[in-house]
Amino acid sequence: MKNNSGKRIGIFGFGCVGQGLHDVLQDNTHLEVVKICVRDKEKLRTLPSNRFTYDPQELLQDETIDLFAELISDPEEAFFIVRQALKAGKIIVSANKKMVSENLPELVELQKQYGGTLLYEAAVCGSIPILRTLEAYYGNEQLQEVSGILNGSSNYILTKLDAEGLSYDDALQQAQELGFAEADPTLDVGGYDAMHKISLIAAHAFGALPAPSDILRAGIQHIAKRDVSLAQALGARIRLVASAKLDIKHKLLVQVLPTFVFPESELYYVEAEFNGVQLKAKYAGDQFLKGRGAGSHPTGSAVWADISAALAGYKYTYQKLDRAAVQLEEDAALKLYLRTSKPTLLPELAWLELTSFGVDAQAEQLVGTIKRKDLLQHLQALEAADAFVAEIPTYVTVEELVKASVPLLEEISGY
Ligand SMILES: NC(=O)C1=CN([C@@H]2O[C@H](COP(=O)(O)OP(=O)(O)OC[C@H]3O[C@@H](n4cnc5c(N)ncnc54)[C@H](OP(=O)(O)O)[C@@H]3O)[C@@H](O)[C@H]2O)C=CC1
Numbered sequence: 001m002k003n004n005s006g007k008r009i010g011i012f013g014f015g016c017v018g019q020g021l022h023d024v025l026q027d028n029t030h031l032e033v034v035k036i037c038v039r040d041k042e043k044l045r046t047l048p049s050n051r052f053t054y055d056p057q058e059l060l061q062d063e064t065i066d067l068f069a070e071l072i073s074d075p076e077e078a079f080f081i082v083r084q085a086l087k088a089g090k091i092i093v094s095a096n097k098k099m100v101s102e103n104l105p106e107l108v109e110l111q112k113q114y115g116g117t118l119l120y121e122a123a124v125c126g127s128i129p130i131l132r133t134l135e136a137y138y139g140n141e142q143l144q145e146v147s148g149i150l151n152g153s154s155n156y157i158l159t160k161l162d163a164e165g166l167s168y169d170d171a172l173q174q175a176q177e178l179g180f181a182e183a184d185p186t187l188d189v190g191g192y193d194a195m196h197k198i199s200l201i202a203a204h205a206f207g208a209l210p211a212p213s214d215i216l217r218a219g220i221q222h223i224a225k226r227d228v229s230l231a232q233a234l235g236a237r238i239r240l241v242a243s244a245k246l247d248i249k250h251k252l253l254v255q256v257l258p259t260f261v262f263p264e265s266e267l268y269y270v271e272a273e274f275n276g277v278q279l280k281a282k283y284a285g286d287q288f289l290k291g292r293g294a295g296s297h298p299t300g301s302a303v304w305a306d307i308s309a310a311l312a313g314y315k316y317t318y319q320k321l322d323r324a325a326v327q328l329e330e331d332a333a334l335k336l337y338l339r340t341s342k343p344t345l346l347p348e349l350a351w352l353e354l355t356s357f358g359v360d361a362q363a364e365q366l367v368g369t370i371k372r373k374d375l376l377q378h379l380q381a382l383e384a385a386d387a388f389v390a391e392i393p394t395y396v397t398v399e400e401l402v403k404a405s406v407p408l409l410e411e412i413s414g415y
């Protein structure tokens, strides 16, 4: 590749995102790609074999390289690469939300200590410039809420179930074939990927570092046709929504839950692999950002934006992280829809109120109100009972649920 600026880049990973970045760089010939480090020597590649190395040290120890892009699917190896680059005071950009969210304090410290730069916009919502917006624009304004659809694969699956009546397995397979899903798709459908992303958002927006065990998380892997049909009958759609919001006592509530979303919400219109993020700021008011949350070129574009910014001297300031002592909210109650085909495995949940409205030989549907901390304690048991849980707005009444569910009970066939 032609080199217009004299800057040299080493790339780790040549999968969906690595190839996307490589394509983007063809139109932006400001950088010379020194080599690309991959793992599998047998894999067929779209570039000549001399463009690749299988030894990360060949790139990491090359003094002539100015910056790195870490775009591999192995979080442990990714951490090793990023740590070594930062210890050498280099610039490195990453798309690996699991690795960054699980190691953020150390990564921040390494940047302070050795003067290197780590940017990771591509790790959160693909092409949407959410971290830069939180850092550069809202670095000093108090935010009240950042929430939205942060995982492209699960949104793609939910859209296909709802709009096309596709089966769950077929929709997941499509998301994998299109390159949206993680190497282990449990991360997507189990809500873990969205959890990693909302953790990073919580750090940049609120200065909070919630532990995974503090985040109320459930995924879409147990969704059935009955749930989708119920949402349709209510005039809603089910979406996997992640949120970080301050309550009136200034405690932060962080969660990832399937949610019944109605047409009044911008999130209702976020389809397929798109993501949408709504921000509520003290003075600026409400904003909404929407864009492709996964995929080769959209994510490659975000990586390129980070590379350009880092070369121009941009760094995250982590202003709120330095200032904040954020307490997490546990006592707030939420209204929950729950369906399970194994009701006997349900734990004794401490419901504040509970109504069973759809029971037959195959499953039981319930709606109730419960405190966050009580639900948090039982997430594993709910998972064991193959329960599908979703937050439902408080204004949806039991009468509406009964009315919507009765005709559906007759035409049940699970996915
Ligand atoms: N796909 C997407 O839309 C998005 C992905 N991301 C993130 O980007 C990263 C890459 O994802 P994606 O491109 O989809 O993943 P892929 O599975 O498509 O590609 C992964 C790449 O990583 C390489 N790799 C894996 N382990 C190692 C290792 N130990 N050493 C060297 N290379 C290794 C693989 O090598 P080989 O080719 O030899 O198998 C492959 O080239 C992940 O962190 C993901 O979460 C972020 C935003 C969007």
Ligand SMILES: N[C@@H](CC=O)C(=O)O
Pocket (backbone or CB within 6 Å): 123, 124, 125, 126, 150, 151, 152, 153, 154, 180, 181, 182, 188, 193, 293, 294, 295
């Ligand atoms: N697997 C992720 C990829 C982007 O972060 C997703 O589906 O959103």
